[in-house]
Amino acid sequence: xxxxxxxxxxxxxxxxxxxxxxxxxxxxxxxxxxxxxxxxxxxxxxxxxxxxxxxxxxxxxxxxxxxxxxxxxxxxxxxxxxxxxxxxxxxxxxxxxxxxxxxxxxxxxxxxxxxxxxx
Amino acid sequence: xxxxxxxxxxxxxxxxxxxxxxxxxxxxxxxxxxxxxxxxxxxxxxxxxxxxxxxxxxxxxxxxxxxxxxxxxxxxxxxxxxxxxxxxxxxxxxxxxxxxxxxxxxxxxxxxxxxxxxxxxxxxxxxxxxxxxxxxxxxxxxxxxxxxxxxxxxxxxxxxxxxxxxxxxxxxxxxxxxxxxxxxxxxxxxxxxxxxxxxxxxxxxxxxxxxxxxxxxxxxxxxxxxxxxxxxxxxxxxxxxxxxxxxxxxxxxxxxxxxxxxxxxxxxxxxxxxxxxxxxxxxxxxxxxxxxxxxxxxxxxxxxxxxxxxxxxxxxxxxxxxxxxxxxxxxxxxxxxxxxxxxxxxxxxxxxxxxxxxxxxxxxxxxxxxxxxxxxxxxxxxxxxxxxxxxxxxxxxxxxxxxxxxxxxxxxxxxxxxxxxxxxxxxxxxxxxxxxxxxxxxxxxxxxxxxxxxxxxxxxxxxxxxxxxxxxxxxxxxxxxxxxxxxxxxxxxxxxxxxxxxxxxxxxxxxxxxxxxxxxxxxxxxxxxxxxxxxxxxxxxxxxxxxxxxxxxxxxxxxxxxxxxxxxxxxxxxxxxxxxxxxxxxxxxxxxxxxxxxxxxx
Ligand SMILES: Cc1cc2nc3c(=O)[nH]c(=O)nc-3n(C[C@H](O)[C@H](O)[C@H](O)COP(=O)(O)O)c2cc1C
Numbered sequence: 001x002x003x004x005x006x007x008x009x010x011x012x013x014x015x016x017x018x019x020x021x022x023x024x025x026x027x028x029x030x031x032x033x034x035x036x037x038x039x040x041x042x043x044x045x046x047x048x049x050x051x052x053x054x055x056x057x058x059x060x061x062x063x064x065x066x067x068x069x070x071x072x073x074x075x076x077x078x079x080x081x082x083x084x085x086x087x088x089x090x091x092x093x094x095x096x097x098x099x100x101x102x103x104x105x106x107x108x109x110x111x112x113x114x115x116x117x118x119x
Numbered sequence: 120x121x122x123x124x125x126x127x128x129x130x131x132x133x134x135x136x137x138x139x140x141x142x143x144x145x146x147x148x149x150x151x152x153x154x155x156x157x158x159x160x161x162x163x164x165x166x167x168x169x170x171x172x173x174x175x176x177x178x179x180x181x182x183x184x185x186x187x188x189x190x191x192x193x194x195x196x197x198x199x200x201x202x203x204x205x206x207x208x209x210x211x212x213x214x215x216x217x218x219x220x221x222x223x224x225x226x227x228x229x230x231x232x233x234x235x236x237x238x239x240x241x242x243x244x245x246x247x248x249x250x251x252x253x254x255x256x257x258x259x260x261x262x263x264x265x266x267x268x269x270x271x272x273x274x275x276x277x278x279x280x281x282x283x284x285x286x287x288x289x290x291x292x293x294x295x296x297x298x299x300x301x302x303x304x305x306x307x308x309x310x311x312x313x314x315x316x317x318x319x320x321x322x323x324x325x326x327x328x329x330x331x332x333x334x335x336x337x338x339x340x341x342x343x344x345x346x347x348x349x350x351x352x353x354x355x356x357x358x359x360x361x362x363x364x365x366x367x368x369x370x371x372x373x374x375x376x377x378x379x380x381x382x383x384x385x386x387x388x389x390x391x392x393x394x395x396x397x398x399x400x401x402x403x404x405x406x407x408x409x410x411x412x413x414x415x416x417x418x419x420x421x422x423x424x425x426x427x428x429x430x431x432x433x434x435x436x437x438x439x440x441x442x443x444x445x446x447x448x449x450x451x452x453x454x455x456x457x458x459x460x461x462x463x464x465x466x467x468x469x470x471x472x473x474x475x476x477x478x479x480x481x482x483x484x485x486x487x488x489x490x491x492x493x494x495x496x497x498x499x500x501x502x503x504x505x506x507x508x509x510x511x512x513x514x515x516x517x518x519x520x521x522x523x524x525x526x527x528x529x530x531x532x533x534x535x536x537x538x539x540x541x542x543x544x545x546x547x548x549x550x551x552x553x554x555x556x557x558x559x560x561x562x563x564x565x566x567x568x569x570x571x572x573x574x575x576x577x578x579x580x581x582x583x584x585x586x587x588x589x590x591x592x593x594x595x596x597x598x599x600x601x602x603x604x605x606x607x608x609x610x611x612x613x614x615x616x617x618x619x620x621x622x623x624x625x626x627x628x629x630x631x632x633x634x635x636x637x638x639x640x641x642x643x644x645x646x647x648x649x650x651x652x653x654x655x656x657x658x659x660x661x662x663x664x665x666x667x668x669x670x671x672x673x674x675x676x677x678x679x680x681x682x683x684x685x686x687x688x689x690x691x692x693x694x695x696x697x698x699x700x701x702x703x704x705x706x707x708x709x710x711x712x713x714x715x716x717x718x719x720x721x
Contacts (some may be wrong), residue, residue, distance in 0.1 A: 014253035052122035067203025
């Protein structure tokens with residue numbers, strides 16, 4: 001290795017893959033995907049992975065993607081809850097991977113909830 | 120992109136409680152559920168809470184599973200990884216807070232700790248150089264080579280106030296400046312990873328959990344002192360540490376972080392690993408270098424000090440693993456940052472291996488100046504089974520003990536020396552009322568007699584005589600005069616031995632004499648061992664009026680020392696038993712079998 005830049009390049013790439021190990025503080029945007037049996041049957045795993053990949057692709061570092069169990073609204077699965085610090089929780093229903101991309105674009109990155117996916 | 124990381128402790132402690140099988144089961148179950156592209160399993164170094172191993176932490180939730188069994192894995196994978204339901208039943212109970220999970224850093228065990236040397240242990244994959252780099256790794260080396268002169272590096276280390284963590288507490292910056300000042304065609308850096316104190320495993324954990332920080336620190340030391348080659352001397356009993364260190368060196372070479380012209384600065388540095396065969400004396404710096412040279416590990420007189428004539432007779436800087444582990448952080452965060460932690464003359468933190476009669480056996484790193492009480496009662500969770508704390512042994516076979524009355528002493532080099540104890544390398548063994556202090560001294564003397572290299576007479580013969588005197592006292596044959604002789608011999612050995620081994624070997628005797636002289640006196644005058652440890656002073660008796668005559672004890676006795684009598688106690692149906700004290704071997708087997716508590720130990 002001949003330059004500091006080479007070192008810093010490795011650092012920035014690897015750091016992104018390790019973000020998932022940081023404590024979920026109150027300052028982070030939380031995306032919680034319902035992964036009960038009902039959710040999984042309705043395709044929640046694709047949705048979960050779409051959020052994980054989408055957040056990584058956009059290099060959003062202040063976001064934690066986690067899961068939850070069934071919340072007794074099975075007919076609306078896959079359900080995703082998004083909490084932006086200081087704002088009301090937003091619940092999206094009948095989600096898909098494509099819808100996830102739009103939520104990331106407009107809500108997570110843009111700050112505007114996607115009203116058409118909210119029940 | 121993995122959505123979840125599972126960190127499993129792969130330190131020696133958890134490995135021996137079978138974490139490799141846990142990792143295997145995890146990988147199997149993850150594949151079975153088709154999660155291999157979503158969940159990543161990482162083998163880390165020690166988390167510190169060894170008492171609760173095997174340990175596993177799942178992110179992003181930060182769920183801390185303790186004492187995990189292979190049979191639990193399918194449930195964890197299916198419930199938690201797949202369905203997002205944390206298996207609360209298997210969480211470390213201190214992290215469960217109603218429905219939510221508390222961060223590990225909020226538990227009693229971690230709350231008071233401050234991790235500098237251990238910062239990456241249990242956090243990164245020690246076998247992946249990129250993860251170390253992601254945690255600022257090798258940036259300190261880059262900073263030294265690009266921005267600082269060797270003199271400035273030495274100055275920063277001096278200003279930080281860092282002192283040697285191998286036991287002596289010598290100022291590290293001063294040591295580096297000595298080597299730097301000596302001109303030579305070749306100089307060396309040596310890392311002491313021999314860690315011979317019984318019960319100590321700080322250095323092992325650093326090497327297992329964060330080997331790259333040692334590689335980086337040694338390169339920095341090389342630059343600062345003008346050395347181009349380094350050796351790590353690590354004991355062969357640490358196979359995981361050796362393997363990870365070798366891998367780290369290989370990766371550093373591949374990345375050009377060891378070798379020629381590092382960071383295009385013109386500075387060359389390379390590292391070698393040498394295995395020690397586990398002789399305690401080889402941890403002494405001059406013996407260690409002799410051993411690296413391929414000779415029998417015997418110490419030699421100092422001066423000349425290693426900074427003048429060290430390895431292969433060249434100027435050499437020798438430091439302990441934990442000392443080195445602090446270096447990259449000091450360079451990156453500055454001397455003032457480091458000096459802001461700790462006490463006036465002992466800066467920074469210290470890692471202790473907590474063992475003995477303590478709930479949370481494990482590895483803790485605390486700022487200097489923390490009291491023994493905080494370590495034992497708060498971090499360590501106290502003495503188990505409702506027993507009373509008696510003393511803590513520090514410094515292993517070269518150290519002493521801190522009695523309960525001095526529990527509030529802030530721990531640093533000078534305070535411990537002032538009370539006749541010593542910091543040592545960080546072994547901290549907790550003792551309760553069931554420990555006999557004379558027996559403890561004997562334990563360590565047994566060790567030093569075995570480990571004395573035999574080169575000088577005061578140590579070779581003196582320690583042996585000390586042990587014989589202790590044997591005499593613990594077998595009830597000692598006199599008050601023996602105690603005085605014992606003490607006198609201690610000082611003689613200290614004053615006349617060649618190296619630190621002999622010079623410190625009497626310390627366990629002197630410290631126990633200082634704080635627990637009455638126990639020695641009880642052994643020789645009353646012929647009693649209050650803790651009930653010294654067998655020759657014990658008698659096992661059956662209280663005949665409590666004996667139901669069931670005969671369980673007689674069946675257990677390996678020496679056939681228990682026989683039935685013709686005495687039937689009032690209210691009992693069968694005749695009582697009796698122990699023939701001439702035949703009794705004092706094994707205690709009968710004591711634990713008697714359901715009626717009719718057997719007593721005196
Ligand atoms: C008998 C004996 C055993 C020692 N064992 C060790 C050891 O295992 N590890 C260690 O770092 N230092 C050990 N030392 C201390 C070393 O001689 C040396 O002082 C120390 O490694 C210097 O490094 P430091 O200044 O970073 O503490 C031992 C000393 C003696 C006398």
